[in-house]
Amino acid sequence: MPPMQCDGATEKLLDGGADDLKNLGASSERDADELERQSIAARRRYPILQILCLLGAVFLTILAAYLCGVRLVLVEATSPVRQQPSMVTASPAYDAISSLPLITISEMHTGPDNPYSGAPNPERNELWKHVLQNYNIRVPRTAIAPGASTVHLSDESGDAWVSLSMFHHLHCLDSIRHHIHGSACPSRDSRSDADGFPIHLDHCIDTLRQWIMCQPDLTLRPIVWREDGLSAKANNTIVHQCVNWTALGGWLSEHALHAKQQLIKRPDGQAWDGPYPPPARCGSSAGST
Secondary structure, rough: OOOOOOHHHHHHHHHHHHHHHHHHHHHHHHHHHHHHHHHHHHHHEEEEEHHHHOOOOOOOHHHHHHHHHHHHHHHHHOOOOHHHHHHOOHHHHHHHOEEEEEEEEEEHOOOOOOOOOOOOHHHHHHHHHHOOOOOOOOEEHHHHHOOOOEEEEEOOOOOEEEHHHHHHHHHHHHHHHHHOOOOOOEEEEEEEEEOOOEHHHHHHHHHHHHHHHHOOOOOOEEEEEEEOOOOEEEEEOEEEEEHHHHHHHHHHHHHHHHHHHOEEEEEOEEOOOOOOOOOEEEEEEOOOO
């Protein structure tokens, strides 16, 4: 068979196809080179992106912490629940505090419905004794203000003998209660100031004044007209935000320090019979003021 002959048009078509294949190959090589360059550039940029992502995460964390801190400050500034004062040595008793609403009405302060009101008698005195039963407690020595002197317990626990200030205030109220009624006062103080006023009661009254001004109850008391419409009075039926006394009492019981435990020694090393809650102390002129 004779060899196939191609005319001019066919030869041009074949030559053009060959050129297209060459161009396609060159384009593929350029695309491959471009992909390689992009890959190298991406690898070079990756550490920068990683650093930027890390910095962004750090910034968001700091921002979140700041916003949470601002919220806590606002909550503490507006919350009626008593918080640990920041300028004094931390008291472990704050760990036991929880809030509790207390509704007070004027009728609850006096009369038979209030077991604490009225002249001292064995039943009422026993109630006050129960309130003051955990007057003395033990806490770790580290809870005491640096440099403050205190009595250490003899059981080598490192605990110290302390009392919460609120018990001092309650003791003062109990002393005033006994002095006003002037009957069967457990203890008497014969000292008087220049005006003849009992020194211990003067101390108690001013202690309570200072504390009320230090930690005032800021609950609002609405003013209402009396029935005759000629004068006004405060409405004492209001809700206070109070410490949960049951929760605090549980903490006090766990840390109570009583004489029967025999954990107190005198400076000479001898055992000491105590501590006991202090009795109410009246002036020598109880009942005459």
